[in-house]
Amino acid sequence: MPNGETHDAITFVLAAPVGVAAFFATASVPAAVAVAAAFLFGGLMFGPDLDTTSKQYSRWWILKPLWFPYKVFFKHRSRWSHGLIFGTLLRVVYFMGVVTLGAFLTAVFVSIFFGGKVPGMVEFADAWRQFGEFGRIHLGENIFAVVFCGLWLGAASHTFTDMAGTFIKTGRVTEFL
Numbered sequence: 001m002p003n004g005e006t007h008d009a010i011t012f013v014l015a016a017p018v019g020v021a022a023f024f025a026t027a028s029v030p031a032a033v034a035v036a037a038a039f040l041f042g043g044l045m046f047g048p049d050l051d052t053t054s055k056q057y058s059r060w061w062i063l064k065p066l067w068f069p070y071k072v073f074f075k076h077r078s079r080w081s082h083g084l085i086f087g088t089l090l091r092v093v094y095f096m097g098v099v100t101l102g103a104f105l106t107a108v109f110v111s112i113f114f115g116g117k118v119p120g121m122v123e124f125a126d127a128w129r130q131f132g133e134f135g136r137i138h139l140g141e142n143i144f145a146v147v148f149c150g151l152w153l154g155a156a157s158h159t160f161t162d163m164a165g166t167f168i169k170t171g172r173v174t175e176f177l
Helices: 006-027 029-044 059-071 087-115 121-139 141-171
Strands: none
Touching: 006 029, 006 141, 029 141, 059 087, 059 121, 087 121, 087 141
């Protein structure tokens, strides 16, 4: 199996071609930059190896505990962590859920500590909606889809590299699909 340095090198080598391809696909410099940046983030920090104690996991530094439930729940190299279809989508949903829970608990703690009103779910959902509107207004209507594509491509480059290593060793790649 390729090691962390090999995965990192592949991510760095492919970032510029992915950005160029995104520019030709979208005719938008901001979208191309967003795809390339998300590709780098997806390959270096948000990839399939977050289910083990890996370079990707270690890069989260003090936020590593955020990924502990993910590590416990998903078997390494399963179709749920390394899979091309569900891997990135599950990480995004998991990450957004943890961020949402953390933000809500922080808002509750701050309101209790400073004597304010504890936010309800409606106010909290409205804050997320405003965040989404800000992103679409300032970064483009499709910014979230563009970023997801970059994250998916970054993780897919990792999975394809692992598939190549598996095929060379065993002649099988079906466990990733």
